[in-house]
Amino acid sequence: MKLCWLDIRNADGAKNAIIEEGIHQRVDAIVAADPADLAAIPPTVKRVLFPNADALPEKLDDVDLVVVDPARHGDPADLAQRHPELEFGRFVEIVDAASLDDACRAARFDHWSVLSFRDPTKIPLEIVLAAAAGAPGSIITQVADVEEAQIVFGVLEHGSDGVMLAPTRVGEATNLSAAAAGGAADLTLSELEVVGLRRAGLGDRVCVDTCSQFRPDEGIVVGSYSHGMILCCSETHPLPYMPTRPFRVNAGALHSYTLSEQGRTRYLSELEAGGKVMAVDSAGRVRAITVGRVKIERRPMLAIDAVSASGVQVNLIVQDDWHVRVLGPGGVVLNVTELTAGTKLLGYLPVEQRHVGYPIDEFCIEK
Template structure:
């Protein structure tokens, strides 16, 4: 599931300057969408690159401006059935679908509903069956209507919960252990908007089950083309990347955060290994190190298995002396061998049961941290087939 953050910036927020501040904050914070009145779409486009959803306003209907900038999605419900301006139909069983509500704007892909009572929850459920996007806003924020809608329409629509704080956004993403697909935050606070974006990122990230493997060989292998991955993010002392020669077993290699008498720390860098090796990406697949280039995404992981994404800023490939590190992993079927090539340098460190260890100090019998996944891969994607790697 790809979670989304929407920032509310329609006329209810205030004048254009107030709306502009919200839109600017949304762009700078990394939100996915802003929700505005259609008359503001063109002005939002001038502020930056963000997806724009729009309510059709009465002014737009009167003016009939065919040259107005187009939104990426249109919503009905505001000043209509969705917010109580127009009474709900008596029979919600067949007359509340989006096609009926859309009569005021036949371009609409989304519906906006304030949950003013149980009947509005039923209305949102009926309309969601035909809507790509369904926004539900509780008057006194409560997880109960959201729980009901997640259970009933979660697979039919992109369900977006209205919130006013980052804490509410986190709760929305955790509800029923599934969470809403997105949140619409209605707040003037840049901190709350940024906090909602952080909540999205945390909800989207996986936690990996890392384990220790026993080192069985550390051998000098001569020269190879070594890859350093320089990211656009700073990494912490316990963070690094998962790399390896065999797709089923990837070694945890620390970022160069530690000070050294030989070189300055480079907390944006992972000295990852030889060009043939795999590195794990945020989608759960792998890329060859040789394939990476500026703008690609790689997965950063800490020693507890928590993950996040980072953008590659630069890849450095140079000939360097290498070690071959071999280790054995205990599996349900016995013991499996994994290995990788990594530069022979004291600045390159792996995670072991004894802590951060330079590869030049690594010995047989040490326990190194790995991610083991008993699957084959084809073009970086897990497949169910027999592939022999050795």
Template sequence: MINTSSGVKGKDVQITKEVAVPQDFETAETISRRSSVRLANIRKSSESKRTANDSQLVWFDSAQLASKRPDDGIFVRVINSLYTGIVLYMDNLAELLPAVPSRMHVVLRLRNAAEIKAFRESSPSLVEDFRKGAAARNRSVALSDAEALAELGLDGLLTCFTSYVDDRDSLLGAIDQGLRFNYLWILFRDPTNIPLELVIASLQSTSTVLMKEIKASTDVDDAIVSYGVMEYGAEGVIFSPRDHGVMSEFLARMSQAQSYASLNIQVGTVIESRPAGMGYRACIDAATLFEPDEGMLVGSTSQGGVLCCPEVYFLPYMELRPFRVNAGAVHSYVFNTDNRTDYMSELKAGSPIMLVNSKGRVRRAAVGRMKIEQRPLRLIEVEFSGKERVNVLMQDDWHVRIFSDAAKPLNISELKPGDKILGYVTEPGRHVGIKINETIIEK
């Protein structure tokens, strides 16, 4: 049992930890219904749905709440966190809608003809609220009946088509019907992301916003991964944890993914470059491919580092390694997201790392492999405009490079005082990779 009172005054919310039950999706029935899917080429829309939605969408389905009251612990967390929308129903609308902040998108899910009738015959102010909300894009109605939903759309409402996909026909039907509406809500039966890939490919150039419902309320991994399927990902997910621990994990991982602020990459001047003898250096092989102006920040001190160049440029006698940065000696700091650092020697397969381009744009990747070998080393010392000095020890070879001030590769064996390079400076002082305020001298 988890006893928590997050966001609730004066009482505790008792919630039992859920355990996902694995399902066998390879059965005689599913095998007999299996068939390949051929997609149609859909004309591109003039409206950019990604521009209209300046952040990743996250909706919560209120059907998963333990109570229909606005003081429900999970509900309080949803409306005070990064969730961008909430799904309400006719039987909890009156109770919950007044508590939903104006920034959130409200989706009214109608489940049958009786609920459609009840909505149409409800107070004029409610129906008008949903019409006006359509203009502000913060109100919509959801329904699995495409024709009835189209009629609501004719009344000036934003519309969301709900669908369940378990085979080829239901997949194609969901795409075909979903194109008629503002949102397409899909729940997939099977754990594979292949049908999601097919929907993303079909809808990418359209104005229909894709929302994937996460089948298990405990599956944080599926919720996070859905944003990156085929690199483009779904516009949003509908993830509705009933457990506070699961909710905390999801919010933390989403916040982490969204909080990579750009870094202030600066131009520094080389003041010394000389051989430093033998030592162990590491190549960081990332589980991604570097862009031509992208690299990693590495330095010998917590004051800062230089922007090390990946092996994406011509090398004589060998093929390119566009996943690799020949990064420096094993004692080095590797600068990471959230103002953290890692020692080079600590990194291993699966470790998160930060990639930075010449403009300071940040993205995250994982280490695929660390390759540590003994090589001749070269000391490079750089001074920045504020008189900050950083240095790095790297393999002393022509094919190892750092970025020039023009974001071009500089061979470190040819570096000389006065050369301009790209780097990063910050306040010194680290303890187990975390920034701390202390008096420290590093040299």
């Protein structure tokens, strides 16, 4: 879980509403220029003073952490000796090579580093994160909006420890909290047994090409029904007659469900470049990856019927070809044309029905 700081220093009329929303969303800190704005903040939220003036206020009774610009307020280490009851952090604005060096030192040695990057490139942040690898402190990066926060959370696959956002309207704190929650929860996969195979004639199958490289035991879960999906393997493993495409899953017929962000299902036909799909490995570990392209082409189709130990019926319709593969227990790679009754597969069995992709507890029959 990444840290979320809300900067209310310039919130003006919306200040109280933003604070209330932030507390409700359990943000990690409220950042203010005036200690009076922090007086009513509950102890579950860190109260951060980030003064606009050159001098610190005389009274810091309602403050947990003070972020200072050393050029205006003094060195954080010296201030910490004078105020042992408080935490101090260092603010660095990165505008050139010298300030980038300052940010790297702060990230390595200061307990809190609040960084602001003048230029839109994320290369300076990558350099800071690399320099701070293994350091015990926390890096908070100032962001312009929630979209930038999502990018910052993923830089170098590690991301900044947190972000500081100055909301312009109510609702942004909620969106920021959702972005900070990161990837979806891991899935509990079930063992399925193949009970039937039949040729299903021609149909439109979907290859999902992503912007990421799949691991050998990783793919996406796909199924005809929302209550049961099968783990389809990527084209990471060698194939005859064609090169491997480790970014691709030959997923199934275009009507099929797969998992997207926030637990929502999407039809394969709905996926598009720039969207998200959930990659799942044989242990159920999940990560959101970006769709780069979707290829829909007419091919001969194969229907796979399987059942779980609890009796849940699962169906998947895929291209009827040897190079289309699914995963079995332990990440075993299985060619769909070589499946037989009794073959064990890995699958996911959601407990909720779906309405426009969202989980809902209602009566629904799929067959």
